[in-house]
Amino acid sequence: MNNELFNEDDQEFDIIEYLNVLIYYRKLIIFVIVVSFVFGIIKYRYTPSTYTTNATILIDKDQSDPSSFISNNEFDFIYDVSRENEDQVSVFKSTSILSNVIEQTAINYKYYKKNRFKSNTLIAEDSLPFVFSFKSNAKKYKADININDDNININLNNETFSLLKNKTEFENSFFKYNPKYNNPKNNSYIINKLPYSEVINDLKENINIDLTKNSNIYEVSYSGPNPMINSRVLSSVVESIQSQNKRNKESIFKLSIDFITSRIYELDNEIDSLNFVISNYKVLNNVYKxxxxxxxxxxxxxxxxxxxxxxxxxxxxxxxxxxxxxxxxxxxxxxxxxxxxxxxxxxxxxxxxxxxxxxxxxxxxxxxxxxxxxxxxxxxxxxxxxxxxxxxxxxxxxxxxxxxxxxxxxxxxxxxxxxxxxxxxxxxxxxxxxxxxxxxxxxxxxxxxxxxxxxxVESNIKLINKVDYNVKLNNNRSNILLIAFLTGLFLSIAIVFIVVFFKNLFVNTDYLKIKLRNIHFLGIVKLIKQSQSDELKDVQTELYKILLHNIKVLLPKTDKASSLMITSSIKNEGKTFTSYHIAKYLSLSGNRVILLGTDSKNPDLSKFYNKINSRVKGITDIIYNHESDFKDLFEKYKISQDKFDTILIGTLKKEFIGTFQNKRFIEFYNYLKQNYEYIIFDTAPIQYMADPLDLLDKSDLVIHVFRKHFSNKKTADFMLEYKTKYDLNNLAYLVTDDSKPDKLLEKYSYGYSYAYGV
Incomplete structure (x- = not known):
């Protein structure tokens, strides 16, 4: 799979490639969908049903204002005491009203019946087989009550109290327990006492008030898992709204009466004072009539x-x-x-x-x-x-x-x-x-x-439709599974897009064919392990046959030995793996092949040989040992495996510079050309090491290795740069691929494109 959703030339979206990508990552998509669906099933089991209880109230604006007894409504055009509808909604959900609801219904106490394979059930206090009360005034408390065959265990504040099941009553400094009847059923209950602030916020979220358009009619609803509790809460809300409205009016009347009483007292004093002043005035001024x-x-x-x-x-x-x-x-x-x-x-x-x-x-x-x-x-x-x-x-x-x-x-x-x-x-x-x-x-x-x-005085808020006139089951549980499926689907597709996006930051075959259109493409090498299936090994063999054919087409026609330099831009691109297997497959054709390990910084060639490590003597030990004949040293240090010979870089790797321009190495190289048909250089990454540059003039064909979805796209730019800089006409490239084959999409015999003697 190329995972290239956009064509480099025209940047058009390739729908076929997109579908192929989704099919390629089908296992990931199925896995994410299944995981999401499992979570959806769990949530489905542990999500309680929600009921909505409704009531309808009317605010009668024809009712006179409480202060109208003073002015007889003569100045209503100045003093408009009517509220906006949004203000009424805010009043209905005000903290004072909701606090009164909590006082009336004790909704700050939550009673749950424990369930094993689904969410706990919220029940009313009347449904409990006992009466339980906290003695502390703490704002928050939690009690777990387990009724077993013989006893009752009450866990409170990490302390457990055990009671006999037939005990009639129990009381201590923390709580009071009193069973309603003998031998209650074995069940577990949770009692939570919540702070007012938390309960008020919960009520504000679950109370919904809708205004009928162009009217003073309000639909008030409350949603919760227990319709009986919903009914009590909503009834209390309506009663609290009416009581608050009535209290507001009464408070205005009381304030008016208090003010009038105080004013009358002042006027009494003022009348007495004026009478006294008038009498004195008449006497002092002798004015009567x-x-x-x-x-x-x-x-x-x-x-x-x-x-x-x-x-x-x-x-x-x-x-x-x-x-x-x-x-x-x-x-x-x-x-x-x-x-x-x-x-x-x-x-x-x-x-x-x-x-x-x-x-x-x-x-x-x-x-x-x-x-x-x-x-x-x-x-x-x-x-x-x-x-x-x-x-x-x-x-x-x-x-x-x-x-x-x-x-x-x-x-x-x-x-x-x-x-x-x-x-x-x-x-x-x-x-x-x-x-x-x-x-x-x-x-x-x-x-x-x-x-x-x-x-x-009466409240001008009237209850038109009584509480419970319409109870709806808002069961979104059926949607949970659909949401879980869609979430898994879109999440998996998003993950695939992210993976493809990041993979598109690196090279693939189609990109290299466009970017390096003037450079020979040899083919694809599968990075497989020894434990892979025979079928995959057969595919690998076919790929190497194509690769070797293309290499032979590009090599000059001569009777002398041909030298191949296999390099890459960075490490771990599969350069050493490719070198070893090219040498192996060339030798299987009856050719005399020698593989030279020339990476002095990070030699990995030894890992392909049994019981051999990177400390084995090799090229540097031959070149810089002037006391012995290099032919004898070569015969001593070479490794024979899979019908070809290998000589590693050696143990003297850092002490010398210009190893491959050394006169003794040139003599050694000429000696190898006389005794072998193919000389393969497994070099260090050419982007960061100078040693591979010394081997360019000794190589009949330079093969640059890219690793699919690993090599950065900038490595292709670097290859073009050093091709131009060193005027390399004998340059080709191949692609290593470590992705697993997808039988549904790819058939290696046909799915990998290649070019003969491009």
Whole structure:
């Protein structure tokens, strides 16, 4: 098999070669598929069935928000409290809800019934034939309970406790065991107590929530190996979601009630404070009923103004009367009832006028010197003086009264100007009091509404389809075998591709035929062991016949001995193996053949000879021993086997340089040419050693050996390089192949291409 999937010239994919490669590696493919299938069978046996339990819930968005009792939904366009659907899913799978599920269902306790040839069965606690509880508060615990014929073994924390099977109850500092009935069946159980965090992560993975498109309906499902446990868990999930929703609403109502209560208390204090401030304000500012007080002040001001006017009028009248009375010798009638309010003055004026009238009557009959007239005159004078004095006193009283009324007027004016300001301030205080009282009454009402709502709140999450309305068996076990088969198939093909890829980094026959198209290709040599079958040895013989035929075609036609140099680029390419067998098959044809081991660094030729090692004397011991005849030494050191002679490199390998240009070696070489028909040089790798270069001019044909899928492709470049450098026209190559034959694909008699005298 060439394992070359791409042609070097056109890089086209060769489907036939690809199929051949797969057939060639069919054993590997079958092995990988079988191994994968075995693992699939094991996994199939130990993979429990999975059940999915479903429930359907509805989130009713028509339900009012818990805080709507305050605003009556008047500001919903501002405060949109609805959640996005993705947020609802996150809430449903929140840690708080799942922790509540664990508390309700004790799902952190896992109970397994052991099975021998399949996975352990997860069972509910009710299915256990006993009641078992851990006493420690540790987050993680594991107990193995084995019920045998005579006793019960409980393994906990690497400690084993053995109980009699008929024992009714057992308790220690670690656990408590109590059988539900006598003589339970022989079984083994495992009880695991898991930490909450691990259980919550498991619940999140197994709970699936799907939203129905364009609706508020959610399909909630839980998957697990036990449908009974699934039902309990899913029921608890739904109940926890509803309870959480209800608690959220209740918490809002409670927060609202607490806030309203505290606010009412503050308002009570504020009302008392405002009442106290208003009372003090009225007392300090003498403001009780501002409108009445203002009206009264205005009336008083009008009365004062009238009194001032009247007093001024009395004063003016009194002054005029005084001015009349103060005129010299004024004894005439005085005006009476002129409006003077003083009664005494009016009486005196009246008396004065009466006396004037009496005087005037006396003057008719008597003279001015009449004693009666004199007496009357004196009376008039006295009365006049009294009237003037009375008027002066009256005027003074009027002036005092005017002064007092003026003060009253000024005070009344100030009162009239201040009362509106104080009235406005009092109105502000009373308005604040009214607002606080109204708010107090409003909050009292809302508190009662909140209390009513608190005790009547319901979850707006409704269960439409009950839990267990649809239980599905999600049994992927049948797919496991198919997956195992496909995995094995694709993995094996991938391995084949990888192997072929790496093999394509190295040479094969097709590559060399293209790369070295101008160099003679001799054929293929199978690297076989002595223990191989006769059929393979027959194939090997045919291959060597072809190889020897091609070699003879390329050798010059001469009667002299022909020399063959067999070399390679690196070690382990099959160079020595090829040299030995070419010598062997040439000798089988009756030719006299000698094989020279010329690899001084890593001689491997000795391994083809019985009881011979690399320390046997040979060429170097002959050349550098000048005391003895090399002919005698040759006869002494040569090895005869398989009808041909062999001389190894010898024991003196590192002490000398230019061994094969040595004069004594040339004489030895000429001696061999006279006694043998074929001289074969088994050289060191030419890429790293100089010795093979010294043998190029002594070789009629240089045969370069490549090993299939071992020699790097760069070795072909090196061969072309040294062919050009040393102008070698007598250069050919062959390919060694250590791959096992595939009878289905290859028939060596025909499958290996070769060329006669290319």
């Amino acid at each position: 501002p409108e009445i007080q203002t009206s009264s002040a205005l009336e008083n001001l009008n009365d004062i103004q009238q009194k001032i006017f009247k007093s001024n009028l009395q004063k003016e009248l009194s002054l005029k009367l005084i001015n009349e009375l103060k005129k010299p010798n004024y004894f005439k009638l005085l005006p009476s009832d002129i409006g003077i309010a003083e009664e005494n003055i009016n009486k005196m004026v009246y008396q004065f006028n009466q006396i004037i009238l009496e005087k005037n009557n006396l003057l008719v009959d008597a003279t001015e010197k009449n004693p009666l007239l004199i007496q009357v005159q004196d009376q008039l004078q006295d009365l006049k003086n009294n009237i003037i004095n009375s008027l002066n006193i009256y005027i003074k009283n009027l002036e005092m009264t005017l002064s007092r009324y003026t003060d009253y007027k000024r005070k009344s004016n100030s009162i009239v100007g201040v009362i509106p300001i104080k009235e406005a301030e009092l109105a502000n205080l009373e308005r604040d009091l009214v607002l606080v009282i109204n708010l107090h009454s409003y909050l009292k009402q809302k508190k009662e509404e909140a209390l009513i709502n608190l005790y009547s």
